[in-house]
Amino acid sequence: MSNTNTQSLNYNSYKQGKDKDFKDQFNKVYKGFFEQPQSMKMLSEKLNIDRANICWFCRDLRKTNKIEIAKKGICKITKRVVNYYTTNPDLFFKSNQLKMF
Numbered sequence: 001m002s003n004t005n006t007q008s009l010n011y012n013s014y015k016q017g018k019d020k021d022f023k024d025q026f027n028k029v030y031k032g033f034f035e036q037p038q039s040m041k042m043l044s045e046k047l048n049i050d051r052a053n054i055c056w057f058c059r060d061l062r063k064t065n066k067i068e069i070a071k072k073g074i075c076k077i078t079k080r081v082v083n084y085y086t087t088n089p090d091l092f093f094k095s096n097q098l099k100m101f
Contacts, residue, residue, distance in 0.1 A: 025049050029057045030066075030087050037070035037084040037091065041077050058085060068092045 025047075032043045040058065044051040061067035070086040086092070 022053070025053055026057050026060075029054055030061070033067060033085050033087040037086040037088075039075045039077075039082040039084055041075055041082070045077060061087065 028047050029043065029049065032038070032047055038046075040051055040054045043049075044054055058067055067085055067087050068091075069083045070091050071084045072081060073084055074080070075082040
């Protein structure tokens, strides 16, 4: 009879694999929005990544100001008015308002 607990080792190795998958997905999402502005659903269909994950990644990118809404338009998949996102800084909105402070 062994007193060694091996469950934690298996759990950690499993968790590391999942983290790598999410990092790979995050990089694919970033590059997908960089190439051309598109909706989350359109990118989800293109990359075969769950839309909920893309929504979560967009949240993280918004917190660091690395993603912006490029335009509003009709989604080619859902036919609804949606936001088209971009991570390309050249396409970010530039305000004409002068700074007050």
